[in-house]
Amino acid sequence: MKSLIERVGTKYNLKEVVQQRDNLVFAYVDKELAIDMVTYMRDYEGYAHFTLMSCVDWIEDGYFQLLYLLNNPETKTEFGIKVAIDRENAVMQSAHHLWEQIWTYQRELKEAFGIDFPGSPRVDEDFVVEGWDDMPHMRRDFDTNKYAEETYFMREGRKTHDPATYMREKLYPNQPVTAKKNKDEQ
Amino acid sequence: MSNKFFQPDRSKYPSTKGDGTLDVDLSSHKYTKIWLGPNHPGVTGNMAVEMTLGGDEIVEAKTHVGYLHRGFEKLIERRLFVQGFPTSIRMCVAEPDTNEYLIARSTEELSGLTGQVPEMAEWLRTLALEMARLQGLLRGVPGQAGTYSLGIGVQWGVYLRDLILDRFEELTGARVYHMYIIPGGVRGLLPSGFKKRMEDNLTDIDDFIVRIRKLIFHNSVFKARAVGSAVIPKEWINKFGIVGTNARASGVKRDVRKDNPYLKYSELDFDPPTATDGDIYSRTWVRWQELVQTVDLIRQIMAKMPEKGDIKGDMPNVLHWKIPKGETYVKLESGRGEYGMYYVTDGSSKPRRVNLRGPSYTHAIAVLEKMLINTNIADVHATMVSLQTCPPEIER
Numbered sequence: 251m252k253s254l255i256e257r258v259g260t261k262y263n264l265k266e267v268v269q270q271r272d273n274l275v276f277a278y279v280d281k282e283l284a285i286d287m288v289t290y291m292r293d294y295e296g297y298a299h300f301t302l303m304s305c306v307d308w309i310e311d312g313y314f315q316l317l318y319l320l321n322n323p324e325t326k327t328e329f330g331i332k333v334a335i336d337r338e339n340a341v342m343q344s345a346h347h348l349w350e351q352i353w354t355y356q357r358e359l360k361e362a363f364g365i366d367f368p369g370s371p372r373v374d375e376d377f378v379v380e381g382w383d384d385m386p387h388m389r390r391d392f393d394t395n396k397y398a399e400e401t402y403f404m405r406e407g408r409k410t411h412d413p414a415t416y417m418r419e420k421l422y423p424n425q426p427v428t429a430k431k432n433k434d435e436q
Numbered sequence: 437m438s439n440k441f442f443q444p445d446r447s448k449y450p451s452t453k454g455d456g457t458l459d460v461d462l463s464s465h466k467y468t469k470i471w472l473g474p475n476h477p478g479v480t481g482n483m484a485v486e487m488t489l490g491g492d493e494i495v496e497a498k499t500h501v502g503y504l505h506r507g508f509e510k511l512i513e514r515r516l517f518v519q520g521f522p523t524s525i526r527m528c529v530a531e532p533d534t535n536e537y538l539i540a541r542s543t544e545e546l547s548g549l550t551g552q553v554p555e556m557a558e559w560l561r562t563l564a565l566e567m568a569r570l571q572g573l574l575r576g577v578p579g580q581a582g583t584y585s586l587g588i589g590v591q592w593g594v595y596l597r598d599l600i601l602d603r604f605e606e607l608t609g610a611r612v613y614h615m616y617i618i619p620g621g622v623r624g625l626l627p628s629g630f631k632k633r634m635e636d637n638l639t640d641i642d643d644f645i646v647r648i649r650k651l652i653f654h655n656s657v658f659k660a661r662a663v664g665s666a667v668i669p670k671e672w673i674n675k676f677g678i679v680g681t682n683a684r685a686s687g688v689k690r691d692v693r694k695d696n697p698y699l700k701y702s703e704l705d706f707d708p709p710t711a712t713d714g715d716i717y718s719r720t721w722v723r724w725q726e727l728v729q730t731v732d733l734i735r736q737i738m739a740k741m742p743e744k745g746d747i748k749g750d751m752p753n754v755l756h757w758k759i760p761k762g763e764t765y766v767k768l769e770s771g772r773g774e775y776g777m778y779y780v781t782d783g784s785s786k787p788r789r790v791n792l793r794g795p796s797y798t799h800a801i802a803v804l805e806k807m808l809i810n811t812n813i814a815d816v817h818a819t820m821v822s823l824q825t826c827p828p829e830i831e832r
Contacts, residue, residue: 270764271545273696298674302765304778304791317778319765323674326695328765350676351802378502378831387510394510 251275251327254295262287266332276317276330284333285343288318292348296322297329300348303355305363309390312337314363318345335365344370362388450495458496460488467495470813474503478583478817481529483800483827485820489813497808499801505831512790517543518619518754520787525613527792528829530575533568534770535777535792536617537561541698541766542779543619546759549751556745557621562699563737564607564616565768566730571600572771573727574641576824580720581652583818584661589651596644599637606630621748631738638731645728652720662717666807666819669714676806677798680773682823685722686714692769704736716822726771758785772796772824794829801830 255267255275264277279287291297297320306315318331335342344367346353354377356367361377364386376382385392418425450458450467460467473484482503488496508527512520517539524539525532544550553561574597578589601611606627608614616623652658672678673688683690691708693701709725711718751757759781767776773795780789804823808816 268763270762274765276763300677301774301776302778302791302793304789306763306780306789319778323690323695330763330765349674350672350806351798354797354801376502378505380502387507392510394507394514 254329258287258291258295261290273325273327274330275328276332278332278334281333281335281342284316284318284331285345285348287331288320288345289348291320291329291331295329296324299323300352301328303345303352303359305359305365305388307337307363307388307390309337314340314365316342316359316365340365342367344368344373346370362386364389450490458488460496462488466490472816474500478820480800480820480825481827483825483830485804485808485816487808487813487816492813494808494811494813494816497805499805501800501827501830503831504828507832509790509792509832513787516755516785517757517759517787520790521615521618522613524790524792525615526828527832528770528775528794528826529612530772530826531568531572531770531775532613533564533617534768534775536615537565537699537768538766538775538777538792539779539790540617540619542764542777543759545764545766546762546779546781547619547752547757549620549749552749552751553621554746554749556625556742557747557749558699559737559741560622560626560747561617562701562704563734563741564604564614564622565699566733566737567600567604569771570641570727570730570734571597571604573723573730574600574644576771576821577652577720577723577727578648580716580723580818580821581648581655581658583821584655584658586651586655586658589648592644592648596637596641599640603630603634603637606633618748619754620751621746623747625744625747634734634738638734641727641731645724645731649724652724659717661815662720662818662822663713663715665716665815666811666822667713667715668803668807672803676803678773678803679795679798680769680771680824681719681722681726682773682795682799682803684708684710685718687712690774692767692774696767698768700737700740703740704733706733706736716818719822756785758783759787767793770795772799772826775829792829792832794826794832796824796826796829799823800825800827 259267262279262283264279267277269275299321301321302319304317308315314335314337316333316335320329342365344356353371356370357373358377359365360373367373379387450460453459462469468489470487470489471484472487473479474482484500486498486500487494508523511523520539521536524535527535574593578593581589604614605611608616668682668686670686670688673683673686679690687710689708689710694708706729709722711722761781761783763780765776765778767774776793778791779787782788807819
């Protein structure tokens, strides 16, 4: 891995290279060079198996971290190529021409994070959340609690018990209850 | 894709438009659109395949998921590390223990606690994962027979799977979602007499292995319909990211247990089975051999593991556990292939990002959509089951 990191590191000006394990490396590459590097790794370094495409929302720093995780079946190693994408202009060159399954990842990332991949097949089709009209649901600023409170409601007649209080009342009915009342009983 | 009974009729196949898409005019009455699923006994879980048919030949197929989405990855991001366990295991009903191990392994690695897991716990984790594989195969192998109406095999398999769930229940207290593998180790030792009861179950399964072999592979209908059907060519393996038994049945020997050994697999004697034809018959044959091998592996584990030992290493208080900023990708070999987790931490008490990579993400969408084209509608269920598609790991 060391010679590979040196070789590719110089060629693509890799940054923040971290060798997580003997067989796993992560590194940042400039957005403009990313697809070129992914192609190079596939065609010249033996990273022929595409494992995963993922995204992390670093909202406080204003960027999305896109990950292309490649696997070399011969050396049994993995190389994670990371790209920082501006949150306000979340567009990335499509890689669907490199592996047959990549369009699925890009379609999901468009739906879940709002990252566009122009030219990627079916990228605008709904994937998991059909008919979704809120902000992309995997972004950090999407508030799941607020969404649930606004969208769903308690069914009439349904009660929520605090388990500790409820069991104490059932098991020791004569013992004075000093436990804090739960939210519904307040 | 053809078999003995079905040769695609090219005269009904639509022409291609300038943009590469098919020229399917439904109003011409030459084509029919049919949705298979999301609720259908022949579909593996809650997913749907939107099929365009010309006669009984599929000319276009689209996989639709989303019927099971519960936002597990998002939920885990909002919970303490240890609270991620009960959520994560529900991402895969077929083998929930795989998720337990991946989260435990990720958090241990990012906390610098990888070496803290005692040897006894490593053996018990290996045992739990192989038991999970076994109960999955007890559904999967006869399930393939079920797609050709050999339903009795499914009933045998379900009974025996229940016996393995009995063993899980006495080992972990739960039948399906076990929460047995936890950060730093496992939750308990083998109960007294466990090995004897497991051996009794394995003896029953030995008998089943012989009977299911006769039921499936000596059956003329299965042979006629599965041979040459839904072929995965060898060159598709890298092109589509195909893993596990689907890759091995096409002659590409990929098994995380061998390629990147984890837990105690390097101390076990096994060689992942392979085949060369890449059709439904080969995939079923590989899985049958894997069933034989899994029974053997469980026997090896029980023979080699120590009788006693620590089951949990020194770990921080999980309620006040903060993990330094970092990221990793850990993986294992599930019954369906490479099963991985990309885990990112930011120094807080909750994970920053958790992304599960299940084999079905590729097998059930890119591969299935491609494979179904030119297939007879009667072979769709068998094709899906042979790919071991599992929607929960797509939707997470």
